[in-house]
Amino acid sequence: MALAGTTYPKRDYSLTGPERERAIARGLASAEWYHSDVPRKEMKTLMKRSDGPALRDTVLWLALLAATGAGGVALWGSWWAVPFWLAYGVLYGSACDSRWHECGHGTAFRTDWMNDWVYILASFMVMRNPVSWRWSHARHHTDTIIVGRDPEIAVMRPPEIARTALAFIGLPDVFRHFAVLWRNALGRFGPDERDYIPEAERPRAIFWARIFVAIHLAAVLAALLSWSLIPLMLVGGPRIYGTWHMVLTGLLQHGGLAEDVLDHRLNSRTVLMNPVSRWIYWNMNYHVEHHMFPMVPYHALPRLHALIRHDLPPANRSMAEAYGEMIRALVRQRREKGYYLRRTLPPTARPYREDLHDDASVPRTPAA
Amino acid sequence: MPDWVDVCAEDEIEEEDVIRFDHDGRTFAVYRDETGAVFCTDGLCTHEQVHLADGLVLDDTIECPRHNGRFNYKTGAALRTPACVALATYPARIVAGRIEVAV
Ligand code: FES
Numbered sequence: 001m002a003l004a005g006t007t008y009p010k011r012d013y014s015l016t017g018p019e020r021e022r023a024i025a026r027g028l029a030s031a032e033w034y035h036s037d038v039p040r041k042e043m044k045t046l047m048k049r050s051d052g053p054a055l056r057d058t059v060l061w062l063a064l065l066a067a068t069g070a071g072g073v074a075l076w077g078s079w080w081a082v083p084f085w086l087a088y089g090v091l092y093g094s095a096c097d098s099r100w101h102e103c104g105h106g107t108a109f110r111t112d113w114m115n116d117w118v119y120i121l122a123s124f125m126v127m128r129n130p131v132s133w134r135w136s137h138a139r140h141h142t143d144t145i146i147v148g149r150d151p152e153i154a155v156m157r158p159p160e161i162a163r164t165a166l167a168f169i170g171l172p173d174v175f176r177h178f179a180v181l182w183r184n185a186l187g188r189f190g191p192d193e194r195d196y197i198p199e200a201e202r203p204r205a206i207f208w209a210r211i212f213v214a215i216h217l218a219a220v221l222a223a224l225l226s227w228s229l230i231p232l233m234l235v236g237g238p239r240i241y242g243t244w245h246m247v248l249t250g251l252l253q254h255g256g257l258a259e260d261v262l263d264h265r266l267n268s269r270t271v272l273m274n275p276v277s278r279w280i281y282w283n284m285n286y287h288v289e290h291h292m293f294p295m296v297p298y299h300a301l302p303r304l305h306a307l308i309r310h311d312l313p314p315a316n317r318s319m320a321e322a323y324g325e326m327i328r329a330l331v332r333q334r335r336e337k338g339y340y341l342r343r344t345l346p347p348t349a350r351p352y353r354e355d356l357h358d359d360a361s362v363p364r365t366p367a368a
Numbered sequence: 369m370p371d372w373v374d375v376c377a378e379d380e381i382e383e384e385d386v387i388r389f390d391h392d393g394r395t396f397a398v399y400r401d402e403t404g405a406v407f408c409t410d411g412l413c414t415h416e417q418v419h420l421a422d423g424l425v426l427d428d429t430i431e432c433p434r435h436n437g438r439f440n441y442k443t444g445a446a447l448r449t450p451a452c453v454a455l456a457t458y459p460a461r462i463v464a465g466r467i468e469v470a471v
Contacts, residue, residue, distance in 0.1 A: 030416050044385070047424045047431075106436040106448065110426075138435040138450045142416055198452065295424060295433050 006158035008337045011147055013156050015195040019148030023260070026357070028146045034263040034353040035292055036311040038304075043293070046300045046307075049110035053299040054102070057279070058118055061099070065091050069234055076230060085233060089242020090280065093170070096125035097246040098282035098298075104134055107297040108282070124212050126246075127177040127239055129184050131205035135196045141294055145259050145267045151192055155255045157337075159330040167247045170240040177239075178216065184209035249273075249281045252322050256329030258340040262356035264291040265349075266342065270305065270315040271322040288312055311350060313343030338362075370459060370470030378465050381406075386430060386441070388421035389469070396471060397421050397430065398460060399441050407441050408460040408469040414439075414446065414453035 012019045023029050038046070068091060071084035102108040103119035123130035136151045143149035155164060167173055183190070187206050189197065197205060219235035229237075258266040268288045273281070284290060286301040289308065296304050309315065316322035329341040340362070345352065354364060375389050381400045388411055389396045395411035397420045413420055413432040422433040430441045437451025444455040459470040 043422075044424065049424075049426065106431075112448075134449060138415075141435060200452070201449070293433075295431060295436060 006334045008158060011157055013147055013153055015148060015151055015192045017148065021148070023143070023146050023148045026260075028143070028260055028262065028357060029149050030142055031262050032356065033144075033292075034265070034356065036308040036350075038293070038307060042307060043296075046293070046296045046304050048300075049107065049297065051109045051111050051114060053297075054108040054114070054118075057282070058099070058114075061091060061095060072233065073230055085241070088233075089238040090245050091238075091242070092125055093238035093240070093242030094245035094249075095280045096122040097250065098280065098284055100126050100128065100133075101137070101284065102282050102298050104130075104137055105294055107295060120208070123208070124215065125239070127174065127181060127212070127216075127236075129181060129205050129212070130208050131201050132180075132184065132189075132193055132197050135198070135201065136193075139196045141291065144264065144291055145254050145257070145261075147259050151196060153259075154251060154253070155330065157259070158334045161330060161334070164251065164330075167251075168244045170243040173243075174236075174239045178213075181209045181212050181216075185213045245277070245280055248319070249277060249285065252316075252319065252326060253284070253287045256326040256333065256341045258342070258362055260357060261352075261362050263353045264288050265312055265345070266340075266352055266362075269322060269326075270312065271319060272315050272317055273319055277319070310346060310348040313345055313349075372461070372463075372468040372470050375460075375467040375469055378404075378406075378462050378467055381467065384425045386421050386423070386425050388419055391471060394471070395419065396458065396469065397441070398467060398469060399425060399430065401425075401428070401442075406460040406462055406467050408458040408471065409439070409441050409444055409455040413437055413451060414455060415451045420455075 065088065068084045068088035072081050072088055075081035075084060099118050100122035103115040103122060106112070106115050108118065109115045120130050123133065140150050140152040145153055147153070184205055189202065216236050219231045222231035223229060252269050252271050254267055254269065257269060261267050265288055268291050270288045271285045273285045278285060282298040283301040284298070286305045289296070289301050289304045293304060316325070325341060329339070332339050373391055375398050376387070381387050381398065383400050383404055384402050386397050386399045389398045397409050397411045399407045401407070409420070411419055411421060413434065415432065415437045416434060418432055418434040420430050420432060424431045425441070428440050428442050429438045429447060431438050432451060435450050436448065437446070438448040439446055439451060439455045444457040446452055446454050461468055
């Protein structure tokens with residue numbers, strides 16, 4: 001695909017630059033957001049916690065990790081090992097993201113220590129500091145895709161499509177993440193981290209960074225001592241060779257949609273997916289629903305979707321369809337500064353809450 | 369002597385649930401636990417000023433609907449980050465089937 005050059009300078013996505021002040025001045029920080037109506041009784045049922053679904057999924061996840069990892073090691077040197085490593089890679093390098101996410105919200109299990117331990121394990125696999133990222137993700141929910149406030153904007157404008165494609169093999173993400181862990185392990189935090197991690201939490205962030213760095217260095221050492229790649233295939237490596245599914249699903253969450261709005265229907269995307277991807281992704285394909293009501297556990301999201309879909313833009317019917325629309329939007333965003341993909345609401349929906357944000361910066365008719 | 373303010377009929381709050389109560393320009397959260405006893409706290413989360421009445425009551429805790437910060441609604445203690453600062457609590461009682469709070 002021929003890509004035209006960009007025609008405007010990159011926005012400043014740092015949390016300490018002029019966009020931060022602009023977001024605050026425009027009332028976009030810690031603002032009121034649009035919510036679809038859900039009767040309290042229904043919402044209570046949806047938010048109800050249980051250990052059952054996440055226990056079942058976690059036991060299955062760990063068992064599959066053990067079985068595929070053991071298969072890969074046992075068949076090392078033969079082509080038969082390849083499918084085992086492909087599966088192990090995705091279970092480690094992609095499924096970790098959704099486990100990190102749901103357990104970080106504290107909604108996957110009813111029992112707290114289960115949420116906490118799966119969260120730590122998944123944070124290790126995805127190479128994120130479990131303390132820092134809890135705060136970062138809280139900010140992502142407060143100020144979703146608000147430039148200058150949200151530390152988790154995956155595709156910045158103008159979109160760098162080649163760089164985005166590299167993310168499918170963990171580049172440069174894995175090195176960037178490890179560098180952050182390394183820096184935290186030395187007790188150092190960047191300006192953005194200092195913006196969202198309270199001082200009192202930093203010692204815990206340093207503690208976990210040291211443990212995570214030590215285990216990764218032990219894997220490197222084991223590889224050197226045994227002169228074998230197996231230790232790195234098992235630990236750390238899947239963040240490169242198995243991360244593609246996390247990126248495949250994750251880019252769809254907000255890619256090509258609006259920035260600086262206060263209605264999740266304008267900046268998040270729900271995509272219907274096959275059951276295997278939904279299991280790996282723990283139903284985060286219902287992303288508008290998740291952002292509107294983050295306390296609804298992953299296993300209840302299909303029910304929430306059925307309840308409010310009359311008020312949402314139609315869900316994409318497949319990943320292929322969603323990628324089609326997103327790639328077209330990203331290519332266009334390289335040339336057109338204010339462009340975003342604006343989906344038509346069904347007649348049953350309440351209109352987009354444009355009054356909550358600045359209509360001059362986020363035009364109601366972005367497409368000519 | 370505290371000034372008791374009428375909130376609602378006792379059965380307007382389900383057991384293990386919470387409602388929002390606005391009074392005199394302030395907002396509160398009024399709870400019933402699983403035994404039917406009533407409690408009252410400030411209505412907004414101490415993390416980012418979100419109405420706790422949209423959250424989930426689980427045993428003695430209220431979960432904030434935005435980031436799952438948690439508080440013990442009987443003592444006000446903050447139990448889970450990102451909520452770090454305790455909630456103010458207020459006396460609550462039931463008189464002749466009506467819930468009253470002293471705020
Ligand atoms: S707003 Fe309540 S925990 Fe963040």
